[in-house]
Amino acid sequence: MIDFSIATASDAEAIHELNYLTFTEEIPQHQPNIERKRIDRFHDQNTYLIGKEDDRLVAMIAIRKHRPFSLEEKGVTLDETLTDPAEIRLLSVRPEYRNSRTFMQLMRFLMVYLERETIDHVYISGTTREAKLYARFGFTPIAATLGSGDAQFVPMLLSRATYERSVIADVLRPLHFLAGPVEVAPTVRQAAQQAPRPHRTASMRQLDQDLRGRMCQLLDLPHVSMAVGSGTLANDIVAQQLSGHGLILNGGEFGQRLIDHAARAGKSFDIHLLPSGHPIDLEQLASQLHQTEYDWIWLTHCETSTGVLYDLDAVKALLDQQTALIVDAISAVGTGRFSYDGCRFVTTVSGKAIGGLPGLAFIGHVDRVLPSPRIPRYLDLGLYAEGVAFSGSSNLLLACQAALDAIDLDLAAIKMTYLEQAVRATGFNLLATQEAQAPGILTIVHPSATALGDALRIQGYHVQYESDYLVRNQWLQISTMGQTTMRHVERLVRVLVRENQRITIKNEQNERPLNP
Structure with a gap:
C-alpha cells in the first residue's frame, strides 16, 4: 500500500530522480545529464506531497506559493482578484503506477492539503495528453496551449468550487466516521431529492405528524416537538423552559455547553463536575443532592467529547419526584435501545446516529407545553408542540423518515x-x-x-x-x-x-x- 506524506529532507534525492525521469526522459523539457537527476529551480520554495511504496518514491506533486508563478513567466495573465492562490508543479507518477488508484489518491491528498492550508485556487500547466483527465477533477483552461512537440501544456485553474462540482469529487470523498454529519444511506439521499412541499399544506402537516410519532416511539416519550436547526437550538429551547434552581453535570466539552445554554438563558444552577472518561460517581452525586434541593438536573447522556455514556437509570434512582431530569441525548439516540421514559425534556437531532441529514432538532417532553409571550418566538417550545410552527423543509423530514427506516x-x-x-x-x-x-x-x-x-x-x-x-x-x-x-x-x-x-x-x- 502506498503511504502519502509531506516530503522530508531524506526524500530530496528521490524527488530529484523522479523529476528527471518524468520531465527530462519522458517529457523532454530539459537537457539530459549523466547524474540522471533534475533539481527543480524552485526546489527551495516547493512543498512536496509524495507517495511511497516500500520506501520507494512512486508519485509526487509540488505546491508553490511564491510569485511570479511559472505561467506568469511564460506570459499568461492570471486573475489578480484571487486571494493567495498557489501553483501546482512537478506532478509525476511512475509509469507502472498510472493504471492504479495512485493518481486518484495523490489528488485526494492534494485536496486535503489545500483545505488545511486554506488555498482555494491553484494553477497548473497540464500536459495536453492529460487535459481530459484534469478536466474530470475540475481544472479549467484559462489560456491557449503553450510549448511545442511532446512538451505542450494547457494553462489551467482549479478552484475548490469547480472541484466540488467535478465528476471525480464524490469518488475521492473520504468515508465519514464522524459523529455528524454522518455517512447516510442512499435511500436518505434519494428522499432528500424529492420536490419540496409547501410547509402549510396538508401533506406537510401529515409528514410532520408521522415523523414526530416515530420519534415519540424512539424516545419512549408522549410528545416530540421539531424545529429546523441544530442541537444547539434544541438545547436553547429547553433552557427557556427551566425554572427554579438546577444542577448541571459537566463531564466534558458538551457538559460545558449545557452550562453556557443555562447561563445565557439566565437560569440559576450549580455545577457538578464528573471525572473525565469515567462513569458518574454516584456517591458524590448523591451527597450533593442530599445537601441541596434541585428543581432540575441537566446532563448529556453521551458526552461526545470523551466518548462516555452515563447511566441515566442510576441518576433517576437518586432523584425524587419533584426533580426534573433533562437530557441532552444528541449523541446517544440511534446508537442503542434507550428509553427516556420519566425524563422531563430530551433533545436530539436528525444528523447524528439517526442517520439523516443535519437540520432537524427534536425535543421530547412528558407534558404538553403551552406558548409563552415571554419567550422569543423561535425558542418557544409551545409554538412547536402542535406541529409545523415556522417555515420548514419537507426534504429534511423525508430524509429523516428514510433514515429511521435504515437504522439497524x-x-x-x-x-x-x-x-x-x-x-x-x-x-x-x-x-x-x-x-x-x-x-x-x-x-x-x-x-x-x-x-x-x-x-x-x-x-x-x-x-x-x-x-x-x-x-x-x-x-x-x-x-x-x-x-x-x-x-x-x-x-x-x-x-x-x-x-x-x-x-x-x-x-x-x-x-x-x-x-x-
Whole structure:
C-alpha cells in the first residue's frame, strides 16, 4: 500500500530522480545529464506531497506559493482578484503506477492539503495528453496551449468550487466516521431529492405528524416537538423552559455547553463536575443532592467529547419526584435501545446516529407545553408542540423518515464492539474506561492526533480531530454512527494501525518537512 506524506529532507534525492525521469526522459523539457537527476529551480520554495511504496518514491506533486508563478513567466495573465492562490508543479507518477488508484489518491491528498492550508485556487500547466483527465477533477483552461512537440501544456485553474462540482469529487470523498454529519444511506439521499412541499399544506402537516410519532416511539416519550436547526437550538429551547434552581453535570466539552445554554438563558444552577472518561460517581452525586434541593438536573447522556455514556437509570434512582431530569441525548439516540421514559425534556437531532441529514432538532417532553409571550418566538417550545410552527423543509423530514427506516441497532452494536476491542487490543489509549464507553464514538488520546487524523483522511477515512477542543487535547475520535459496514470498520482499523506505526517511526526519527 502506498503511504502519502509531506516530503522530508531524506526524500530530496528521490524527488530529484523522479523529476528527471518524468520531465527530462519522458517529457523532454530539459537537457539530459549523466547524474540522471533534475533539481527543480524552485526546489527551495516547493512543498512536496509524495507517495511511497516500500520506501520507494512512486508519485509526487509540488505546491508553490511564491510569485511570479511559472505561467506568469511564460506570459499568461492570471486573475489578480484571487486571494493567495498557489501553483501546482512537478506532478509525476511512475509509469507502472498510472493504471492504479495512485493518481486518484495523490489528488485526494492534494485536496486535503489545500483545505488545511486554506488555498482555494491553484494553477497548473497540464500536459495536453492529460487535459481530459484534469478536466474530470475540475481544472479549467484559462489560456491557449503553450510549448511545442511532446512538451505542450494547457494553462489551467482549479478552484475548490469547480472541484466540488467535478465528476471525480464524490469518488475521492473520504468515508465519514464522524459523529455528524454522518455517512447516510442512499435511500436518505434519494428522499432528500424529492420536490419540496409547501410547509402549510396538508401533506406537510401529515409528514410532520408521522415523523414526530416515530420519534415519540424512539424516545419512549408522549410528545416530540421539531424545529429546523441544530442541537444547539434544541438545547436553547429547553433552557427557556427551566425554572427554579438546577444542577448541571459537566463531564466534558458538551457538559460545558449545557452550562453556557443555562447561563445565557439566565437560569440559576450549580455545577457538578464528573471525572473525565469515567462513569458518574454516584456517591458524590448523591451527597450533593442530599445537601441541596434541585428543581432540575441537566446532563448529556453521551458526552461526545470523551466518548462516555452515563447511566441515566442510576441518576433517576437518586432523584425524587419533584426533580426534573433533562437530557441532552444528541449523541446517544440511534446508537442503542434507550428509553427516556420519566425524563422531563430530551433533545436530539436528525444528523447524528439517526442517520439523516443535519437540520432537524427534536425535543421530547412528558407534558404538553403551552406558548409563552415571554419567550422569543423561535425558542418557544409551545409554538412547536402542535406541529409545523415556522417555515420548514419537507426534504429534511423525508430524509429523516428514510433514515429511521435504515437504522439497524444490532449492526451498530456489532460495529462498535469490534472497533472498541480492536483499538484497545492494538495499544491505543482510549479516554473512556470500558465500563463507561459510549456505543457510538471512541475518543483516542494520541500525542500526534492531528497528524494521524490527516493520514487517515488521505487514505480515505474522515474521522474527528479538527475541532478546537480535540486539537487542544490531541484527541482523535472515531464514530460508528453513520451508514458504514463491518468491512469499512475492519479496513479503518488496519489503516489506523499502519498509519500510527508510520507516524511513530517518523517522530522517532524527528525529521522536519522538506521546505515547509
